[in-house]
Amino acid sequence: MTDDWKIETLAIQGGYKPGNGEPRVLPIAQSTTFKYDTVEEAAALFDLEAFGHMYSRISNPTVEAFEAKIAALEGGVGAMAAASGQAATTMAILNICGSGQHFVASSTIYGGTFNLFTHTLKKLGVEVTFVDPKASIDELRKAFRPETRLVFGESLSNPGTDVLDFDKFSTLAKEFDVPFMVDNTFPSPYLCQPFKLGADVVIHSATKYIDGHATSVGGVIIDSGKFNWNNGKYPELTDPDPSYHGLSYTETFGEMAYIVKCRTQLLRDFGACMSPMNAFMCHNGLETLHVRMDRHCENSLKLAEWLESNPYVSWVKYPMLKNDENYELCKKYLKGGSGVLTFGVKGGREPGAKFMNSLELAAIVVHVSDLRTSVLHPASMTHRQLNDEEQKACGVTPDLVRVSVGLENIDDIIADFDQALKKAQI
Numbered sequence: 202m203t204d205d206w207k208i209e210t211l212a213i214q215g216g217y218k219p220g221n222g223e224p225r226v227l228p229i230a231q232s233t234t235f236k237y238d239t240v241e242e243a244a245a246l247f248d249l250e251a252f253g254h255m256y257s258r259i260s261n262p263t264v265e266a267f268e269a270k271i272a273a274l275e276g277g278v279g280a281m282a283a284a285s286g287q288a289a290t291t292m293a294i295l296n297i298c299g300s301g302q303h304f305v306a307s308s309t310i311y312g313g314t315f316n317l318f319t320h321t322l323k324k325l326g327v328e329v330t331f332v333d334p335k336a337s338i339d340e341l342r343k344a345f346r347p348e349t350r351l352v353f354g355e356s357l358s359n360p361g362t363d364v365l366d367f368d369k370f371s372t373l374a375k376e377f378d379v380p381f382m383v384d385n386t387f388p389s390p391y392l393c394q395p396f397k398l399g400a401d402v403v404i405h406s407a408t409k410y411i412d413g414h415a416t417s418v419g420g421v422i423i424d425s426g427k428f429n430w431n432n433g434k435y436p437e438l439t440d441p442d443p444s445y446h447g448l449s450y451t452e453t454f455g456e457m458a459y460i461v462k463c464r465t466q467l468l469r470d471f472g473a474c475m476s477p478m479n480a481f482m483c484h485n486g487l488e489t490l491h492v493r494m495d496r497h498c499e500n501s502l503k504l505a506e507w508l509e510s511n512p513y514v515s516w517v518k519y520p521m522l523k524n525d526e527n528y529e530l531c532k533k534y535l536k537g538g539s540g541v542l543t544f545g546v547k548g549g550r551e552p553g554a555k556f557m558n559s560l561e562l563a564a565i566v567v568h569v570s571d572l573r574t575s576v577l578h579p580a581s582m583t584h585r586q587l588n589d590e591e592q593k594a595c596g597v598t599p600d601l602v603r604v605s606v607g608l609e610n611i612d613d614i615i616a617d618f619d620q621a622l623k624k625a626q627i
């Protein structure tokens with residue numbers, strides 16, 4: 202029966218399943234470790250012969266419940282929570298891509314991910330080629346090499362709100378026999394289902410709509426279980442692993458190979474795990490995801506339409522605006538435009554800053570995607586470390602203001618923007 206449940210039901214009923222007499226609400230297992238009666242039982246866990254919790258760096262019952270809920274929502278075979286979205290992206294890539302290897306990524310991605318790919322992964326010998334996601338498929342083909350191990354994109358980009366062309370990227374992934382990895386943070390599984398659109402691995406910054414209340418930093422990787430790793434390119438998954446007595450992940454774990462290896466090797470060794478408390482908050486957040494996302498979409502579209510008609514605004518970008526360049530892709534792949542829009546204040550950077558400083562309801566915060574309306578200036582905040590060319594590639598212009606539209610009454614949000622835009626022009 203659970204197989205037939207719709208996403209709204211899975212958001213509430215998926216994940217934690219209490220047994221008779223157990224707490225109705227997910228308990229927080231605030232324990233570093235777990236007790237066993239015999240040495241043999243504990244040893245079987247170390248050998249991956251039995252599943253069970255032994256140490257919360259690797260797994261924990263509260264974290265496991267969150268993982269089960271998000272895996273159900275995305276339609277994956279398994280998930281692995283991480284300390285942050287950045288930790289999730291790092292581990293998702295290093296799980297299948299090492300020194301001397303390469304991957305292809307859309308250039309319209311979050312500034313922190315851009316930095317990670319350009320500088321930190323490079324230091325580890327992993328090379329990235331950024332591509333313009335709007336380029337033709339023939340142009341994109343040129344970026345792939347024999348040592349390419351994956352292709353990466355954001356379903357809805359931060360901050361540019363560009364919708365990924367799933368057909369184009371999944372066609373390339375299939376052609377070059379590499380997995381298609383999608384950061385689905387901005388739409389959340391409620392608005393976009395990447396596995397139904399050809400993705401093989403999904404990652405999230407759970408810090409955003411999954412938590413939804415700006416209480417917890419977290420990340421998660423979800424495995425579709427569909428990619429065939431036995432194509433000669435991924436010996437780390439198919440060949441014996443000396444750190445687990447010569448076990449082969451594909452032989453032992455089948456469709457769960459990728460996600461089991463990620464946990465038992467990378468989470469074990471890097472230790473970037475999610476805390477039980479944050480897993481509890483994210484599990485709780487997911488229970489209202491569908492209700493919140495509908496309202497985020499509704500408020501954002503109303504604000505975008507109002508901004509479009511405002512004399513102090515030079516441009517507005519929101520994928521559900523009918524004349525937006527992403528409108529057709531948004532209608533094709535997403536159930537709504539999500540809660541983030543960008544716009545330019547007439548006059549550029551200076552009136553833009555004045556507008557932001559004049560807001561009373563919306564706050565300036567380095568965050569998006571929670572229930573309080575907030576604004577940010579990417580060129581001087583999230584994308585500050587990028588040079589002008591890199592900022593341009595990410596879709597960041599000097600006048601761009603990013604708005605995370607919250608769940609307050611839309612009339613109050615508009616009134617706040619109205620008074621601040623008027624002050625910005627004085």
Ligand SMILES: Cc1ncc(COP(=O)(O)O)c(C=O)c1O
Binds near residue numbers: 287313405
């Ligand atoms: C699309 C996207 N991916 C990944 C991240 C990184 O997530 P975190 O801040 O949880 O490390 C962010 C953060 O803003 C993001 O917007």
